Amino acid sequence: MFDTTLSLTDVIFLAKGAGITILVTAISVVIGTVLGILFGIIRVQLGAVLAAPLTFFLDIFRSVPLLIQLVLANAFMGMVLQLQLSGFFVACMVLSLYTAAYCAEIVRGGIDAVPKTTRRAARSLGMSWGQDMRHIVLPLATRVALPSWIGLALGVMKDSALVYVVQVTELLKSTQILITRLQEPLFLLLICGAFYFIISFPLARFGGYLEKRWSND
Amino acid sequence: MIEIQNVRKSFGQLEVLKGIDLNVAKGEVVTVIGGSGSGKSTLLTCINGLEPIDSGKIIVDGTEVHAKSTDLNKLRQKIGIVFQQWNAFPHLTVLENVTLAPRKVLGMSKADAEAIAEKQLKHVGLGDKLSTHPTRLSGGQQQRMAIARALAMSPDYMLFDEVTSALDPQLVGEVLETLKMLAEEGMTMILVTHEMSFARDVSDRVAFFHQGIMAEIGAPEQIFGDPQHEETQKFLASVR
Numbered sequence: 001m002f003d004t005t006l007s008l009t010d011v012i013f014l015a016k017g018a019g020i021t022i023l024v025t026a027i028s029v030v031i032g033t034v035l036g037i038l039f040g041i042i043r044v045q046l047g048a049v050l051a052a053p054l055t056f057f058l059d060i061f062r063s064v065p066l067l068i069q070l071v072l073a074n075a076f077m078g079m080v081l082q083l084q085l086s087g088f089f090v091a092c093m094v095l096s097l098y099t100a101a102y103c104a105e106i107v108r109g110g111i112d113a114v115p116k117t118t119r120r121a122a123r124s125l126g127m128s129w130g131q132d133m134r135h136i137v138l139p140l141a142t143r144v145a146l147p148s149w150i151g152l153a154l155g156v157m158k159d160s161a162l163v164y165v166v167q168v169t170e171l172l173k174s175t176q177i178l179i180t181r182l183q184e185p186l187f188l189l190l191i192c193g194a195f196y197f198i199i200s201f202p203l204a205r206f207g208g209y210l211e212k213r214w215s216n217d
Numbered sequence: 218m219i220e221i222q223n224v225r226k227s228f229g230q231l232e233v234l235k236g237i238d239l240n241v242a243k244g245e246v247v248t249v250i251g252g253s254g255s256g257k258s259t260l261l262t263c264i265n266g267l268e269p270i271d272s273g274k275i276i277v278d279g280t281e282v283h284a285k286s287t288d289l290n291k292l293r294q295k296i297g298i299v300f301q302q303w304n305a306f307p308h309l310t311v312l313e314n315v316t317l318a319p320r321k322v323l324g325m326s327k328a329d330a331e332a333i334a335e336k337q338l339k340h341v342g343l344g345d346k347l348s349t350h351p352t353r354l355s356g357g358q359q360q361r362m363a364i365a366r367a368l369a370m371s372p373d374y375m376l377f378d379e380v381t382s383a384l385d386p387q388l389v390g391e392v393l394e395t396l397k398m399l400a401e402e403g404m405t406m407i408l409v410t411h412e413m414s415f416a417r418d419v420s421d422r423v424a425f426f427h428q429g430i431m432a433e434i435g436a437p438e439q440i441f442g443d444p445q446h447e448e449t450q451k452f453l454a455s456v457r
Contacts, residue, residue, distance in 0.1 A: 121304035121363070124265060125318035125370060126294040135317060139308045214308075 004187055010178055011191075017174025018195045024088070024170060025157040025199075028095035032156070033149070035096065036103020041133070043104060044111045061101035067162050069094050074166045091163035099156050106148045110141030143214050150207035154200050171195055218242055219264060219374060219407070224273035226259060233259045235429035236273070241407055243373075246400045248408045248416040248437075251426035252452060257409045258301075260426075261376045264407070265289075265296040277374070294322060297367030298376040301383050303359040305351035311338065312347040315366045323370070330369075337365040341395050357388030361395055368399075375399065377408040413456055417441050425449045 039058060043051045061069065073094045077083045114137050122132040164173035175192040179185045219241040226234040233256040241247050249257040262268040264275055266282045266289040275282040280292055306314050315334035319325045325333070338344055341361040343354075351359050360380055367375060377396065381389040393415050400406060400419040410416055416423055417437045424434040425446065433446040444450045 115304070117300065117302050118304045118306065120267060121300065122306070122318075123290075124267060124293055124298045125366065126290050126322040127318060128290050131321050135321060136306055140306075143308065 004184060005182055006178075006184070006187070006191075010182070013178065014171065014174050014191065014195065017169060017171040018199065020088075020168060021157065021160055021171040021196075022199060024091055024095060024160045024163060024168065025153070027092045028099050028160070029153045029156055031092070031096040032099025033103050035100035037107050037138075039100060039104035040107025040111065043108050058101040058104055061098050062105075066094070066098055066159055067165060069098065070162060070165050087163070087166035087168045090166050091160075091168045095156060095160060095163065098159070099152065102152050103149065106145045106152065107141065109148070110143075110145030111137055113144040114140045146207060146210060146214075150203060153203060157200060157203075158196065218276075218278060219405075220274070220276040221260070221264070222274040222276070224260070224263060224275060225271045226256075226263060226268065227271055233429050234263070234270070237429075237431055239424065239431060239434070241374075241405065243405050244403050245421045246404075246406045246408070246419055247422050247424060248410055248420040249424045249426055250410065250413065250416060250440075250452070251432075254428070255426035256429040257426045258378050261298065261378045261407065261409060264376060265293050265298055267298075290322070294370055295373045296376065297370060297372035297374070298378065299360070299363050299367055299380050301379040303356070303363040303380075303383075305354075305359050305362060307350065307352050310348050310350055311343060311354070311362055314351060314362060315369045318366070319369050333369050333371075334365070337368045338362070340368070340398075341365045342391070355388060356384045357391045360384065360388075360392050364392075364395055364399075373405060375404055375406045377406065377410070379409050379411065381410070381412060411456070413441070413453070425452065427452070 039054060042054060046054075048055075070091065074087070074090045077085050077090055118140070119132055119137060122136045123129075127135070160170060161172040163170055164176075169177070171192060175188050179188050182188065219239075221237055221239040224234050224237045225232065233254075235256075237256075237260060239247070249260070251257050259268060263270050264277070264282065266287070270283055277292060277296065280287055282289075282292060306317065309317065312331065312334055315338060316327070316330040319330040319333060320327060335344070335347065338347060341364055343358060343361055343365065346354065346358065346362075351362060354362065364380075380396070381392050384392065389412070393412060396406075396408065396415075397419055408416070408419075420437045422434055423437045423440040425432050425440060425444070425448070427446075427448040433440065433444065433449045440449065441453065444453055
């Protein structure tokens with residue numbers, strides 16, 4: 001079926017694209033998660049009314065299509081702020097905030113799921129707010145939030161395909177370049193899809209493993 | 218010594234404590250009985266500062282609980298409390314549940330904390346459950362673990378808020394036995410309970426609460442044998 005002209009150099013080119021996809025995703029998910037935890041805690045602590053400005057800010061990142069965010073952020077950084085930033089930097093920045101916006105909601109849900117009475121018991125033992133957060137609330141919230149967080153991370157990985165609009169040649173863009181040259185779209189997309197699967201699968205499995213382990217506790 | 222002076226407390230429009238006065242001396246066991254909504258559980262959570270009060274004073278060993286300058290985290294180290302819901306930390310083993318506060322709050326080494334935790338868990342009859350997760354324990358075992366967890370902080374006072382109310386009837390006895398043992402060891406305790414015969418057995422004094430007021434307090438023989446207040450008589454007739 002596939003009598004291909006794909007060379008080893010082309011496969012390496014695709015692998016490099018996959019590397020960029022992994023890198024953009026990893027950076028964004030790490031920064032986005034740290035920010036998301038911070039924003040999530042702030043939201044819970046301040047309550048809905050006081051946290052409204054933050055919630056509104058995060059809602060923007062959840063509501064506007066990522067493609068538009070990337071284009072506008074790139075234009076804003078370059079034309080308004082006159083900053084010479086690489087596309088890669090802008091991609092990571094936007095994707096991090098995008099991740100943080102979703103992650104904050106997941107964290108808030110996780111924290112809310114920890115029973116007030118459990119927190120009360122921790123405080124009654126003399127634990128400070130921070131000790132309660134660190135040793136009781138966040139570990140318990142993590143268990144609740146993990147499946148959604150895995151879903152988010154996998155989603156961000158696939159959404160990262162959009163960063164081509166700020167001139168970052170990640171996996172999908174690399175595939176398109178090869179398609180233009182080799183004119184074998186189905187075969188190349190099959191390979192590209194396989195790359196995505198290989199990247200996602202370990203994370204999905206790892207999440208499943210953690211869930212199973214925790215449910216055995 | 219715990220001194221409760223004219224304490225008032227409202228939740229919104231509802232005044233749940235309407236001027237409570239009560240002193241509990243070191244080594245004393247005071248049980249608080251009364252219908253639901255009489256304010257007895259609220260009083261306990263006010264004593265260790267989990268709930269603010271509207272007026273009055275609660276003084277524990279000379280420290281005013283609700284004063285702005287009071288370090289509540291420090292004060293709570295000497296006032297253990299066990300709730301109706303045992304509130305196990307489900308992500309930790311039984312041993313870790315008990316060692317967490319001594320390690321993080323008192324700054325004990327792991328070995329020291331474990332030694333104390335093991336001693337307290339054996340004391341409440343859970344010496345063989347150290348590495349089990351609390352979700353695998355019965356309600357009565359979890360409640361005894363919660364008691365050991367509070368005791369591991371070496372508190373001077375223990376507060377028990379209806380600790381048997383959420384348990385299956387056949388598990389109530391084991392928890393009451395544990396409480397009785399603590400009382401006999403001389404622990405200062407304030408217990409809110411619906412177990413009347415238990416209250417009669419362990420208490421030095423029994424207080425009857427009715428609609429936010431301490432209607433009557435006295436020796437168990439007097440409260441159960443010859444209650445003076447009309448509401449006490451009604452209440453005791455209804456629970457017998």
